[in-house]
Amino acid sequence: MDALLQFIFSGMTVGAVYALVALGFTIIYNASDVVNFAQGEFVMLGGMITVFAHQAGMPLPLAAAMAVVAAAGGGVALNRLAIEPARSAPVVSLIIITIGASILIRGAARLIFDKQLHRLPSFSGDTPIRIMGATILPQSLWVMGGAVAVFIGLWLFFSRTLTGKAVLATANNRIAAQLVGINTRWIMTLSFGLSAAIGALAGVLVTPITLVSYDVGVALALKGFAAAMLGGMGNPRGALLGGILLGLLESMTAGYLSSQYKDAVAFIVILAVLFVMPQGIFGKKPVERV
Amino acid sequence: MSLLEINGLGISFGGLKAVNDVSFSVKPGEIVSVIGPNGAGKTTLFNMISGIYLPGRGSVRLNGTDVTGIAPHKLAEMGLSRTFQNLQIFQEMSVLDNVLAGFHLQERGSVIADLLSLPGMRRRAANARDEAGKLLARVRLDREQGQKAGNLSYGALKRLEIARALALNPRILLLDEPAAGCNAVETEEIDRLIAELAASGIAILLVEHDMKLVMRISNHIVVLDHGEKIAEGDPATVSRDPQVIAAYLGREETEAADADG
Amino acid sequence: MTAARGKWLQLAVLAIVIAALPLIFPSGYYYRVGALIFVNALSVVGLVILIGLAGQISLGHAGFAGIGAYACALAPAHLGLHPGLALVLGAVVSGLLALLIGRPILRLKGYYLAVATLGFGILVSMVLTNERALTGGPDGMAVEDIGLRPLLRDLGWRISGGEFWYGISGIALLIGAWMALNLLDSPTGRAMRALHGSEVAASTVGIDVARQKLRAFVISAVYASVAGSLLALQNGFVTPDIAGFMHSIEMVTMAVLGGVGSVIGAVLGAAILTLLPQVLTVFAEYEQLVLGAVMIIVMIFMPQGLLPSIMRRIRGRGE
Numbered sequence: 001m002d003a004l005l006q007f008i009f010s011g012m013t014v015g016a017v018y019a020l021v022a023l024g025f026t027i028i029y030n031a032s033d034v035v036n037f038a039q040g041e042f043v044m045l046g047g048m049i050t051v052f053a054h055q056a057g058m059p060l061p062l063a064a065a066m067a068v069v070a071a072a073g074g075g076v077a078l079n080r081l082a083i084e085p086a087r088s089a090p091v092v093s094l095i096i097i098t099i100g101a102s103i104l105i106r107g108a109a110r111l112i113f114d115k116q117l118h119r120l121p122s123f124s125g126d127t128p129i130r131i132m133g134a135t136i137l138p139q140s141l142w143v144m145g146g147a148v149a150v151f152i153g154l155w156l157f158f159s160r161t162l163t164g165k166a167v168l169a170t171a172n173n174r175i176a177a178q179l180v181g182i183n184t185r186w187i188m189t190l191s192f193g194l195s196a197a198i199g200a201l202a203g204v205l206v207t208p209i210t211l212v213s214y215d216v217g218v219a220l221a222l223k224g225f226a227a228a229m230l231g232g233m234g235n236p237r238g239a240l241l242g243g244i245l246l247g248l249l250e251s252m253t254a255g256y257l258s259s260q261y262k263d264a265v266a267f268i269v270i271l272a273v274l275f276v277m278p279q280g281i282f283g284k285k286p287v288e289r290v
Numbered sequence: 291m292s293l294l295e296i297n298g299l300g301i302s303f304g305g306l307k308a309v310n311d312v313s314f315s316v317k318p319g320e321i322v323s324v325i326g327p328n329g330a331g332k333t334t335l336f337n338m339i340s341g342i343y344l345p346g347r348g349s350v351r352l353n354g355t356d357v358t359g360i361a362p363h364k365l366a367e368m369g370l371s372r373t374f375q376n377l378q379i380f381q382e383m384s385v386l387d388n389v390l391a392g393f394h395l396q397e398r399g400s401v402i403a404d405l406l407s408l409p410g411m412r413r414r415a416a417n418a419r420d421e422a423g424k425l426l427a428r429v430r431l432d433r434e435q436g437q438k439a440g441n442l443s444y445g446a447l448k449r450l451e452i453a454r455a456l457a458l459n460p461r462i463l464l465l466d467e468p469a470a471g472c473n474a475v476e477t478e479e480i481d482r483l484i485a486e487l488a489a490s491g492i493a494i495l496l497v498e499h500d501m502k503l504v505m506r507i508s509n510h511i512v513v514l515d516h517g518e519k520i521a522e523g524d525p526a527t528v529s530r531d532p533q534v535i536a537a538y539l540g541r542e543e544t545e546a547a548d549a550d551g
Numbered sequence: 552m553t554a555a556r557g558k559w560l561q562l563a564v565l566a567i568v569i570a571a572l573p574l575i576f577p578s579g580y581y582y583r584v585g586a587l588i589f590v591n592a593l594s595v596v597g598l599v600i601l602i603g604l605a606g607q608i609s610l611g612h613a614g615f616a617g618i619g620a621y622a623c624a625l626a627p628a629h630l631g632l633h634p635g636l637a638l639v640l641g642a643v644v645s646g647l648l649a650l651l652i653g654r655p656i657l658r659l660k661g662y663y664l665a666v667a668t669l670g671f672g673i674l675v676s677m678v679l680t681n682e683r684a685l686t687g688g689p690d691g692m693a694v695e696d697i698g699l700r701p702l703l704r705d706l707g708w709r710i711s712g713g714e715f716w717y718g719i720s721g722i723a724l725l726i727g728a729w730m731a732l733n734l735l736d737s738p739t740g741r742a743m744r745a746l747h748g749s750e751v752a753a754s755t756v757g758i759d760v761a762r763q764k765l766r767a768f769v770i771s772a773v774y775a776s777v778a779g780s781l782l783a784l785q786n787g788f789v790t791p792d793i794a795g796f797m798h799s800i801e802m803v804t805m806a807v808l809g810g811v812g813s814v815i816g817a818v819l820g821a822a823i824l825t826l827l828p829q830v831l832t833v834f835a836e837y838e839q840l841v842l843g844a845v846m847i848i849v850m851i852f853m854p855q856g857l858l859p860s861i862m863r864r865i866r867g868r869g870e
Contacts, residue, residue: 035662085851091661092608093850096807099800100850104843111836218796222673225666233662260681267670267677274667275655340755366757378752380745390738391745395757397738401766404737405730411737418738458756 002133007255013140015247016147020202021224022239024195030171030234031191034083034094038102040221042196045071046203047212048109051118064204068197075196076189109214122208139208146205150198151240226266230273293318293493294462298348299338308334309517321494323504326514332497333375336466340372341365369461373451381440388439388450389425392457393418429453445476462493469500558732561815565728569721582713584829589720590781592821593727595805596814597774600731603811605767606747610665610799611672615645615772616779617679617794623783627695634697638780645776646769653768676794691790694783716785728814743767808849810856819858
């Protein structure tokens, strides 16, 4: 029983990170129909920039803020320099472009920073909190709290602001959105910036627990994508739920089955979901018109 | 005996009945036209008959066999062939290759033979190529056969699609607006081609907006409105039917009234 | 007629290049690089059939290369099979596996297909990494020599290992290219191109779309498997990296880089991407940076790939 609770805690923590990556995927996918395989690199950038700015003497909150802003800038640059010029390219080209971007960002990070593992001090100490025989790190609460805060923030943004509604309208029908005067180009810029910022925030929050190095992005991108697909591509609620679910499945697998194959869970889940219900939990079934 | 028998066919999209309880039949050598205002459900009906949509209700029988919900490529093997209202041409392939694709059932064989270019494969392909050449000559596209299909004019693409459909050597041919976008000369050619095909014993099911063409060549007409069959019969009967006249003419009046209100 | 002539022209060009390249090799090391290019090109030719012809994507074909490679490592060690037969066994296993997973996977389209194949590839590489007892884990395992060179020596033909594998890989590539070019201009090839253009229209002319996609998937899996086997045999060693995500990405990038519709383009793409790290060894630090930039730039400015873009430029100047 204690063990189960322990696995749930660790699963929720990782799951919250996956959820944040999945939310990033969702925002870009909705605005542009592009699946951004470089999404994991923003998480890496968030962690790495914070680490190096902090080491250079910057206070942690300032370093974190700088990392988030810098990553957002990177997201905007990615859109302007690589995605926009290839708007009408086929899916294969877009996949290669975003994977190319991910390799490029990784290579740049290796050059600018280094190849070492880095850690950040926890935000509120390292004393574990005891709950019903299990323990949880205060930093885990930061991660989960961060995911919930981002989700609520996004929900308010999409439901209460005009810009948020413009994003939704663009996601629904790009041409119709253009016709009613929405600047869809600006919406895409915004989406890439927002999604990169969310990824970077996840990186800042989780680095004290999992550490960071230049090459953590690939695995995170793939798992975040698995989470997004599990919940139903393009659905923010699905991204959150898919992320948590994937995190829980992984920690249960590691705990009860095999820690070696914990990373396989994400891909078994992807395949199972795609075979059984390709739309995911919250997705809609597309109707093909002839 | 009927070659194609439609019985109580219906389908709904999101609660809306796009086609409801439509029945009729087509005999070999007969030309049956389905007419009706835009949005009456004609193309949806075609998509159900040719296996692209799974019907929600009712049945389709081909030559006495129940083929409801059978995949399009199986129906093609059973002798059903069709064209599309909005053209489904293989744009990146040559004109000749488009027609050769229509000979797929005839020229297909073992994949090993294809990989190793065995004589059997070459013979099959050569036969198909000869016949494809004849078909292209029949629709007057033989000079364009080396061109990329995407470069052809609209009217030529319409003829190419008919040639591809004929390559299957069908027993029943579904033509979805074959004359749409064609000029008077082209329309007349298509008119003649359809009559020839019917005379050779092929059953023709036609959707067409050109009423003169429909009235001239059809043996039997089925009228759809709002997804339901409102009338059927020979051209003379249908053109006098008050419900049909209301469906075609009345619409404009109600639309005008709507606009006023 | 012209298609057939084009086929023999392409094969002749390829054969001449393979035969003539050693004339300009400054050292024996270049035989190894050449052999690597041909092996990579072989798997990329398989992807040309899948991506270029049938219009389906796979980000997991390194998984099949891994199966081919490990078949050559494991079967001789555990089953006492000759390494040459192990290559055939690997190809059969890859083909059967592709047949098995292809049905459900190929119902998917676009990103979903990409991610499902990606998941498959990663699962294969995970098994190879984790089953240490069998595969030696991340450190990899040795591969038995194919034993043909001593045979040639007995016949009085003394060639170096580099030369031997250069020849074998070159011949394998020629055979692979010949079969792909045959397929391109065959009923099956036409059916694949047709479904690439319009699945609905393809099915209404009697093409069993699912079956044709499956054929393309299985054929390309066998190509990848044979290439993986050849790589393992000539290196005498194999690690799970051969089945890794990055290898899958490299394969697709090679295919798209050269021009995904053409066999010669596949060879060109493989050559460029294989040579890139060799050229950059001095700047190893920059390898990823350059690779990423190349992928983005080519996709933006030459979406059809290098070869078609170059051909168009040449024709444009001719007019």
